[in-house]
Amino acid sequence: MTTPTDDVLQQVAMSRAEYERLLDLLDREPTDVELGMTGALWSEHCGYKHSRPLFHHFPTTGEFVLTKVGEENAGAIDLGDGWCAVFKMESHNHPSALEPYEGAATGVGGILRDIFAMGMRPVALLDSLRFGPLADPHNRHLFAGVVAGIGGYGNCIGVPTVGGEVQFDPSYSGNPLVNAMCVGVGRREHLLSASAAGPGNPLVLVGADTGRDGIHGATFASVELEEGDDRRPAVQVGNPFMEKLLMEACVELAEQHRDWIEGLQDLGAAGLTSSAVEAARRAGTGIDLDIAAVPRREHGMTAYEVMLSESQERMLVIPKREHLDEVLAHFRKWELHADVIGHVTDDHMATIRDGDRVVARISVDVLTEAPMYPPEGVRPEGLDRLQAEDLSWHPDVQDPTAALLDLLGSENVSGRRWIFRQYDHQVQNNTVVRPGGDAAVLRLKGSRRGLAVATDCNARFLALDPRIGAQLAVAEAARNVVATGARPAAVTDCLNFGNPEKPEVAYQLEQAIIGLSEACRVFATPVVSGNASLYNETPRGQILPTPTIGMLGVIDDVERHLTAVPRPGDLLLLLGATAEQPASTLAGSEYQVRTLGRVAGLPAIDLDFEAAVQRLVLEAHTEGLLTAVHDCADGGLAVTATEMCLAAGTGLDAPVVDLGARLDAALFGEAPSRFVVAVADSEAATRLLALATGQGVPVVALGELTGDRIRLGPVDLAVDVARDAYEHGLERSLTGEAPAHVAGRP
Amino acid sequence: MRAAVVVFPGTWSDGDCTWALERLGIETRRVWHRETEIHRDELVVLPGGFSYGDYLRCGAIARFSPVMGAVTEHAEGGGLVIGICNGFQILCEAGLLPGVLMRNDSLQFRCQENYLVVGDRTSPFTQGIEAGRALNVPISHGEGRYFADTATLDRLEDTDRVAFRYCDAEGRVTPEANPNGSERGVAGILNDRGNVLGMMPHPERACEPLLGNEDGNVIWQSVLDAVAAARV
Numbered sequence: 001m002t003t004p005t006d007d008v009l010q011q012v013a014m015s016r017a018e019y020e021r022l023l024d025l026l027d028r029e030p031t032d033v034e035l036g037m038t039g040a041l042w043s044e045h046c047g048y049k050h051s052r053p054l055f056h057h058f059p060t061t062g063e064f065v066l067t068k069v070g071e072e073n074a075g076a077i078d079l080g081d082g083w084c085a086v087f088k089m090e091s092h093n094h095p096s097a098l099e100p101y102e103g104a105a106t107g108v109g110g111i112l113r114d115i116f117a118m119g120m121r122p123v124a125l126l127d128s129l130r131f132g133p134l135a136d137p138h139n140r141h142l143f144a145g146v147v148a149g150i151g152g153y154g155n156c157i158g159v160p161t162v163g164g165e166v167q168f169d170p171s172y173s174g175n176p177l178v179n180a181m182c183v184g185v186g187r188r189e190h191l192l193s194a195s196a197a198g199p200g201n202p203l204v205l206v207g208a209d210t211g212r213d214g215i216h217g218a219t220f221a222s223v224e225l226e227e228g229d230d231r232r233p234a235v236q237v238g239n240p241f242m243e244k245l246l247m248e249a250c251v252e253l254a255e256q257h258r259d260w261i262e263g264l265q266d267l268g269a270a271g272l273t274s275s276a277v278e279a280a281r282r283a284g285t286g287i288d289l290d291i292a293a294v295p296r297r298e299h300g301m302t303a304y305e306v307m308l309s310e311s312q313e314r315m316l317v318i319p320k321r322e323h324l325d326e327v328l329a330h331f332r333k334w335e336l337h338a339d340v341i342g343h344v345t346d347d348h349m350a351t352i353r354d355g356d357r358v359v360a361r362i363s364v365d366v367l368t369e370a371p372m373y374p375p376e377g378v379r380p381e382g383l384d385r386l387q388a389e390d391l392s393w394h395p396d397v398q399d400p401t402a403a404l405l406d407l408l409g410s411e412n413v414s415g416r417r418w419i420f421r422q423y424d425h426q427v428q429n430n431t432v433v434r435p436g437g438d439a440a441v442l443r444l445k446g447s448r449r450g451l452a453v454a455t456d457c458n459a460r461f462l463a464l465d466p467r468i469g470a471q472l473a474v475a476e477a478a479r480n481v482v483a484t485g486a487r488p489a490a491v492t493d494c495l496n497f498g499n500p501e502k503p504e505v506a507y508q509l510e511q512a513i514i515g516l517s518e519a520c521r522v523f524a525t526p527v528v529s530g531n532a533s534l535y536n537e538t539p540r541g542q543i544l545p546t547p548t549i550g551m552l553g554v555i556d557d558v559e560r561h562l563t564a565v566p567r568p569g570d571l572l573l574l575l576g577a578t579a580e581q582p583a584s585t586l587a588g589s590e591y592q593v594r595t596l597g598r599v600a601g602l603p604a605i606d607l608d609f610e611a612a613v614q615r616l617v618l619e620a621h622t623e624g625l626l627t628a629v630h631d632c633a634d635g636g637l638a639v640t641a642t643e644m645c646l647a648a649g650t651g652l653d654a655p656v657v658d659l660g661a662r663l664d665a666a667l668f669g670e671a672p673s674r675f676v677v678a679v680a681d682s683e684a685a686t687r688l689l690a691l692a693t694g695q696g697v698p699v700v701a702l703g704e705l706t707g708d709r710i711r712l713g714p715v716d717l718a719v720d721v722a723r724d725a726y727e728h729g730l731e732r733s734l735t736g737e738a739p740a741h742v743a744g745r746p
Numbered sequence: 747m748r749a750a751v752v753v754f755p756g757t758w759s760d761g762d763c764t765w766a767l768e769r770l771g772i773e774t775r776r777v778w779h780r781e782t783e784i785h786r787d788e789l790v791v792l793p794g795g796f797s798y799g800d801y802l803r804c805g806a807i808a809r810f811s812p813v814m815g816a817v818t819e820h821a822e823g824g825g826l827v828i829g830i831c832n833g834f835q836i837l838c839e840a841g842l843l844p845g846v847l848m849r850n851d852s853l854q855f856r857c858q859e860n861y862l863v864v865g866d867r868t869s870p871f872t873q874g875i876e877a878g879r880a881l882n883v884p885i886s887h888g889e890g891r892y893f894a895d896t897a898t899l900d901r902l903e904d905t906d907r908v909a910f911r912y913c914d915a916e917g918r919v920t921p922e923a924n925p926n927g928s929e930r931g932v933a934g935i936l937n938d939r940g941n942v943l944g945m946m947p948h949p950e951r952a953c954e955p956l957l958g959n960e961d962g963n964v965i966w967q968s969v970l971d972a973v974a975a976a977r978v
Contacts, residue, residue, distance in 0.1 A: 151855050155888070156796040158758025241756050241799025335755055424857045424886045426951050427794075429762045443956060445765075559956065 004035065011216065012039025013223055018371055025366045033304050033352060033360040038367060040216075040270035040308055041277060044534050047370025050500035051532040054375065054510055057517040058527040065490065065526055066191065071282065073114040073194050073266060074184070075528025077490050079554060083447055084188045086120045089128070089181035089455070089494040089550040091533035095235040096178040100145025104178050105153040105238040109312050111182040112159065113266035116247045117315065119192035119254025120184030123430055124442055125154050127164035127180050128455040128494070128548045132173025134411050134733040139168075142176050144734070150180070151422040156240035157247065161423035162431055162440035164455050168411045171459075174538045179494040181550040183453055185444060190254040194265035196279035196287060196318050199346040201262055203276065203289055204324075206331050206338045207246050207314040209297035213237060214271070214310025224499055224537040242313040242336075249334035250315060257330065260323035262344075267314040273307045275316045276342075277350050281368045288351040289342025291359075303359040307352060318344065375500050377507030387464060387602040392583040394596065397664040400715050403591065404638045405725050407668065412590050413635045414729025433563055438483035438631045439551075443558045450558025452486035454551050458634075458670075459544035460588040461603045466508040466545050468603055469588075470515030475610045475672050476633055477551035478523045482614045483629045483675065485562040485621050486553030488523050493530040493549055498542025500534045508545040509534075516547055522607040523614075525551065562621060565647040566628035566678035571685050572641060572652060572702040575692060576613040576674040579637065579700050579713075580660025585669030590635055595664075603670075610673040616697050617675055623691070625684045632674035638667040638712060640676045641702065642722050645710050648678075651719050652710045654703025659713040667715065678705070747973040749774040750788040752817070752833075754808045759794035759830060759950060766953035767791075770966055779811040789826045789969060790817055792833025794886070794948060804847060804889050805835035814840055826870060826969065827942045831887055834934070834944035843937055843944045844902070845894030847887075851927025855888040859958075860925055862933050862947055863917045865908035869940035870976075872909050874968030880917040881961040883947040885925055890946040892928040892935070899929055909943055910934035 009019055012035060022030060022038055030038065041047055048055075060069040066076040066084055074088035092107025108125060115122045127150050132139040143166075154161045159182070196203070214236035250264060263283070267275045272294070280287045291306040301309075317338070319327040324340070331338035345351070350367060352360040397403050407413050420435035432450060433441035439454035456477040462469030478488040493516060498505040520527055536543040555561050566572070586592045587601030620626050628647075632640040645652050659666035679685050685701060692699040702712070710717045731737075749767045753760045753776050760776055767774045777784070784790060797808035808814070814836075821827045821842055829837040837843045850856055861880040864872050875881070894902070902908055910933040914923040919931045926946075934945030949962030 148854075155855055155857075155886070156756075156799065158795060239799070241796060241801065244756055244758070244796070244799075421858045422855045424855070426857065426884060426886065426948075426957075427758055427762065429765050429951060429953070429957060432956055 012036055013043045014039045018042060021371060031360055033307055034362045036304050036308050037273045037360060040273050041367045042370040044532065045269050046274050048532055049370045050373050050375055050534060051495060051509065053372050054513045057513050059517060059521050060526050060528065062526045065528055067528060069528055073117045075490065075492060076118065076191060077528060078188065079449055081447055082188050083185060083444060084191060085183060085185050085451060085552060086115055086118045087181065087183040087492055087550065087552055088114050088529040089179050089492045089548060090531040091494050091496060092178045092180065093176065093496065093533050093536055096146055096176055097174065099235040100142045101149035101152065102235055102237050104146040104149030106236045106312055107178050107180045108150055108153040109238045109240065109243050110268050111180045112157065112243065112247065113268065113315065115182045115184035116250045117194055117264050117266040118184065119190045119251065119264065120186040121251045122159045122182050122184045122247065123428060124183040124440065124453060125159055125161045125180065126453060126455050126550065127161065129164065129166040130172040130177035130546060131168050132170055133168050136173060139173055140734055146176065146178055147419050147422055153238055153240045155424040157244045158427050160425045160427050160431055162425050162442065163435050163453060166416065166419065169459065169544060171541065171544045174540065175536050175543055177496050177546060179548045181455060181492065183451065183552065190258055192254050192264045194279055195263040195283040196285050196344045197262040197283040198320065199285055199344050201318050201321050201344045202324050202340045203287060203342040203344065204317040204319060204327065204338050205294060205314060205341045206317055206336055208239060208242050208311055209295045210306055210309045210311045211297040212301060212305055212309060215305055215308050224535050236310050236312050238312050245334050245336055246313055246315055249331055249336055253330060260327055261317060261319045263318040265316045267316060269310065271307065271309045277364055277367050279316065279318065280350065280364050286345035286347045286349040286364055287342060288345050290353040290355065292355040293339055293341040295337055295339055303352065303354045375506030375510055376503060377510045378503035379507050380504040386600055389600040391586050391601045396662055400663055400667055401717050403668065404642065404715055404717060406594065407590060407635045407639055408642060408722055409725035409729035409732065410590065410594065411730060411733040413639055415727045416730065417727065418730045432558060432561055433484060437564050438480040439553065441484050441555065441561045448557050450555035450561055452481045452484040452553035452555060454480035455548055456480060457546050457548040458588065459546040460599045462512060462545040463599055464588050464601065464603055466511035467515035468605060470512040470547050471519040471605050471607060472603060472672055473547060473549045474516055474519035474523065475605055475607065476631065477549040478525065478614060479631045481551050481553030482617050483562060483564065483631050484555065485560060486555045487618065488525045488551055488553045490528045490552050491520055491525045491549055493527060493547055495530065495532040496536055496543060496546040496548065497534050498537045505542060512545055512547045519607055522611050562626060562629050564628055564630035564644060566644055566705055568648055568650040568705055570627050570678040570680060570705050571682065572644065572705060573677050573679065573685060573688065574637060574674060574700045574702055575617065575677050576697060577671060578698050579657050579666050581662065581665040581669045581671055583662045583665050585665050585671040589668060589670040591664060591668035605672045612695060613673045613697055616692060616695055620688055620691055625679055625688050626677050627680050628678040630676045632676050633670060636668040636670055638715060641712055642710055644676060644678065645705060645719060646723050646726060648705050650705045651707035652703055652712060653706050655711040655713065657702055657713050663714065747772060747970060748788045749791055750777045750784055751791045751793055752777045752779060752813055754779045754797035754811055756797045756799055757793055757795035759948065762950040763791050763793045766950035766962065767966065769953060770963060770970065777813060779813045782812050782816045784816045784820045786825055789828065790820055792829040792836050794831030794833060797832055797836065805832060805839040808836045809840040818842065821942050824939065824941055828871065829944040830948055830950065831946055834946055837942065837944045842942050843935055844898050845892055847889050848891040848893050849889050850891055856925050857886040858884060858925065860885045860947060861913045861915055861923065862910040863913040863919065865911055866906035866936060868906060869909065869936050869943065870969050870972035871943045871965055872968060874971050875964055878917045880913055880915055881964060882959050883949050883952045883962050885947045887946055891926040892932040894929065902935055907936045908932055909936050910945055
């Protein structure tokens with residue numbers, strides 16, 4: 001091969017300097033297959049070359065953590081009694097920007113494979129989504145397509161989609177974020193490794209035939225999107241039916257024939273290249289495979305195309321030699337193709353043949369040691385000024401009832417039913433708390449335990465301060481889990497950022513990882529898995545820094561879980577703060593964006609205090625004091641209290657609460673470390689007050705859930721009107737229809 | 747009574763059906779679609795899912811599975827068969843029940859709580875259900891809109907073969923309570939003999955208080971009681 005042109009290098013997302021590095025390491029020119037394989041594995045998507053230098057910040061260990069972070073397809077934690085949970089979140093942003101249905105669908109397919117590759121049964125899916133405002137028809141197209149794609153895949157395969165969240169912000173216009181998370185559970189002894197151990201063992205490719213779809217998908221994910229981007233061939237097409245068969249076959253293999261196999265690995269980004277090479281690296285072995293043995297769905301595919309195809313629904317199985325026939329028969333029973341395409345070697349080389357011809361022979365170490373670029377961040381100009389802005393200069397709210405109604409119907413606050421009724425959230429009969437609560441709760445069949453799962457990240461806080469914003473994201477995810485009565489246990493993250501080669505993005509990335517790590521230490525929730533999606537930019541700019549947090553919590557007795565659904569007649573209390581709040585708590589709030597048209601100020605959190613409030617909620621629940629708990633976040637106290645009224649089907653009688661000098665901050669500010677809780681009677685309220693006061697946590701009685709009007713300080717709103725705005729807000733944003741209350745005042 | 751839960755490639759409610767039936771103490775086995783043996787005393791359950799990925803048409807490929815010959819024979823011999831969701835679609839494709847299930851009128855998948863009211867009360871599946879009682883049984887489908895020509899619909903109604911209709915929480919059959927545009931609010935129908943039931947909602951998902959409610963058990967209990975009474 002002659003020296004590649006700039007075009008060729010760009011295709012494999014390799015810089016000239018990286019090419020020179022490869023030349024040095026090889027001491028010869030690479031073949032085109034070697035160049036393609038190296039480009040894919042050195043890309044940000046596979047090699048994490050800009051983010052890995054920061055990963056040392058993460059707390060990753062704990063006595064219950066069963067995997068080393070980054071070493072397996074997902075992180076595993078011990079749930080006790082022989083059970084374990086594996087979970088991970090992954091992005092499929094760029095494909096979804098071009099082809100929303102298939103992009104989102106294959107994102108779901110990919111994260112599922114990561115879980116069942118570990119031998120665990122997928123029991124829940126969650127999706128954290130970000131789009132530009134729905135007023136733009138292209139964003140509506142992307143939003144509707146992504147939701148349909150998630151449902152199309154998840155519904156067909158029979159894994160419930162139990163939660164997630166969606167936010168809208170102009171920075172995501174044209175560059176939506178689609179982060180899919182999957183949780184699997186199983187017995188510890190069935191946990192599999194993605195390792196190509198045992199030289200001489202065969203490599204078996206199972207599932208779909210290989211086509212030209214998705215070639216350069218990994219490199220495509222590692223560059224910025226261009227206007228009118230036409231890289232649709234890089235987007236794969238999903239076949240959830242095939243994946244269902246693969247899933248059942250793999251889980252059954254792990255559960256019943258764990259001893260037949262050494263390893264199981266999915267084929268994701270960079271296809272066979274990444275799959276086989278990573279499996280060899282884990283085991284310290286090599287691989288020798290013949291692409292002529294790979295079944296194709298198209299004629300005339302080159303070795304390069306076969307090695308880099310990202311055709312979906314394929315798995316690489318490494319059976320023990322003596323059990324090969326049984327493994328092949330096992331997959332045949334599930335009506336799946338399974339073909340031996342090579343074997344494990346002890347030479348630490350990746351040898352690729354096309355029949356008699358060797359088309360690549362390259363060291364596994366060279367392929368998997370991507371160059372590292374520690375980000376060189378520079379604090380963005382103007383951030384100081386933005387943070388220093390005195391928010392008390394802005395006028396206070398004039399009509400708080402109208403402001404609340406506006407928030408309730410807004411695309412960021414309104415109810416999410418339009419989305420989750422398109423997802424099967426019940427299949428498998430484990431869903432105890434369905435989507436729409438703070439976190440989803442799943443029971444674990446055969447155990448008393450339950451799992452609580454939530455995703456979270458309010459990127460507007462990160463726009464104001466990436467370090468504090470990331471702390472807030474972890475804190476809110478933990479709060480969501482605590483609101484179901486669960487102990488926060490562990491975290492997966494999905495780091496969505498712009499181009500890390502830009503100093504201000506590098507700053508965001510570094511600060512966010514530091515903040516995220518600090519918070520995870522305080523909550524004792526190690527980061528057990530994750531994914532980085534950088535280069536989320538269009539010519540119009542970069543996305544808000546969005547390190548999405550996926551949090552798993554454990555409930556010891558699932559029968560005693562909590563919900564955000566109080567009973568009529570319950571008393572509502574605000575826990576964690578006085579009702580009065582300073583104007584600074586409006587920083588990054590939905591109210592601020594809707595009134596000011598931008599974010600300003602400096603959000604704040606005291607992590608130790610946050611942890612203390614969360615512990616208090618769990619303690620009060622153990623004491624049996626609480627009937628319902630809701631995280632006080634988006635839209636502030638007024639929205640949180642209203643959501644509990646709607647759930648209970650009553651109004652609220654709290655007209656005389658002291659809201660202090662700044663009504664807007666008290667009602668709509670988004671200070672952290674707050675819960676709205678419900679108790680059954682005044683005796684429980686008194687006991688809660690004593691418990692909280694003893695631990696130095698403020699608590700304020702709001703009022704009784706009764707009547708058909710929501711009265712909170714000066715707010716006075718009919719429940720029916722609030723419900724109409726809240727339940728139909730998202731649909732109206734999609735159709736442009738005016739809310740009912742516009743016709744007549746509430 | 748025992749139960750045989752049929753598993754086609756792509757079926758996903760087999761586990762939930764088994765769970766619900768075993769909770770009621772019913773001995774249950776799963777039958778892979780390539781098997782052809784079904785016992786006379788078994789309640790055959792065709793569960794929900796996307797058999798063969800719903801490719802071509804929902805249920806269109808599954809009806810050719812080897813097990814369907816045995817299911818048809820079982821039904822013709824008077825054996826009990828219940829098809830839920832995809833199972834209902836398969837029964838229609840196989841000609842064991844009339845009509846078809848079309849795309850929901852919303853053109854979207856729907857997974858939500860829904861109420862059902864019993865229509866006919868003479869079949870084993872429905873004899874034990876209180877008339878007018880609204881049962882909270884969820885749906886989960888994209889193609890659940892029951893359709894048949896007017897003559898067929900009239901005949902179904904005239905011969906008391908509409909097993910369930912969608913209703914509101916008070917048991918009223920209204921257009922608003924119909925989640926998919928089904929003709930005449932039909933949620934489930936019976937064959938002439940009353941031994942084959944097809945229904946779109948998932949009774950196996952409404953089987954324990956922890957998951958929301960146990961209204962679905964009423965249907966299984968009705969079958970159990972009917973079989974026990976027949977034996978006596």
